[in-house]
Amino acid sequence: MSPDPTPHAPSRASRLGLAAFVVTVALGAAGREAFEPRLPEGLLVEVVGDVPRPGVHLVGEATVASAVAAAGGEGGTSALIGGARVAVARDVAVGPARDPLLLGHRIDVNVQGADVLEGLPGVGPSTAGAILDRRLRSGPFRDVDELSRVRGVGPATLAAVRPLVTVGDVPPREPAGPLDVNTASEADLVGLPGIGPVTAAAIVADRAERGPFAEVSDLDRVRGIGPVTIAAIEGAVVAGAAP
Numbered sequence: 124m125s126p127d128p129t130p131h132a133p134s135r136a137s138r139l140g141l142a143a144f145v146v147t148v149a150l151g152a153a154g155r156e157a158f159e160p161r162l163p164e165g166l167l168v169e170v171v172g173d174v175p176r177p178g179v180h181l182v183g184e185a186t187v188a189s190a191v192a193a194a195g196g197e198g199g200t201s202a203l204i205g206g207a208r209v210a211v212a213r214d215v216a217v218g219p220a221r222d223p224l225l226l227g228h229r230i231d232v233n234v235q236g237a238d239v240l241e242g243l244p245g246v247g248p249s250t251a252g253a254i255l256d257r258r259l260r261s262g263p264f265r266d267v268d269e270l271s272r273v274r275g276v277g278p279a280t281l282a283a284v285r286p287l288v289t290v291g292d293v294p295p296r297e298p299a300g301p302l303d304v305n306t307a308s309e310a311d312l313v314g315l316p317g318i319g320p321v322t323a324a325a326i327v328a329d330r331a332e333r334g335p336f337a338e339v340s341d342l343d344r345v346r347g348i349g350p351v352t353i354a355a356i357e358g359a360v361v362a363g364a365a366p
Contacts, residue, residue: 170194233263245280303363305335316355
């Protein structure tokens with residue numbers, strides 16, 4: 124028997140299913156924009172003091188009056204600086220926010236104290252203290268990558284905090300020549316390829332106990348330093364005359 128050349132018409136169930144699919148796709152395309160979440164626009168401002176609703180408020184206009192009104196108060200007309208903190212008492216004063224992260228602003232690691240630094244991912248009390256200690260001993264950070272020289276800040280932590288921090292208006296560090304392993308401090312040694320805080324401390328302790336290094340290759344006498352590390356730092360360090 125020869126096959127029927129006339130194609131079979133789709134069943135009623137198939138037609139209904141196809142229609143439902145087409146309607147679903149059409150509604151989805153038409154309604155996608157309506158269902159997509161939209162972030163509110165405006166400026167986040169922290170309002171504290173003598174207002175009915177102290178806290179962080181989203182204001183549409185960058186004025187002190189708008190911020191105070193958002194907190195249920197009255198007064199103020201001056202323009203706001205982004206991320207400001209408005210304190211309302213007898214007078215209205217504008218200052219820096221206590222918690223920059225809460226307002227979506229980068230934290231200046233050269234300015235903020237331990238309480239703010241601890242809000243960064245991967246930074247607890249000990250690491251925040253180490254950041255402050257290095258800042259005190261070595262001066263301001265000139266690049267966010269310099270945080271890697273702080274004890275407790277590894278690659279994962281640095282990657283997590285990079286979009287959340289800044290070094291402010293500090294100019295970049297001038298390019299320096301090779302580092303002298305006989306005079307460099309622990310802070311300077313940290314950050315060399317393969318040299319972390321522990322190894323840097325070991326270098327300083329070794330040269331204090333056994334004298335200066337005659338050559339860069341003599342660093343292999345330090346625990347934790349082998350041929351691979353020496354090859355990595357060769358060219359970046361020298362063994363100068365003893366101080």
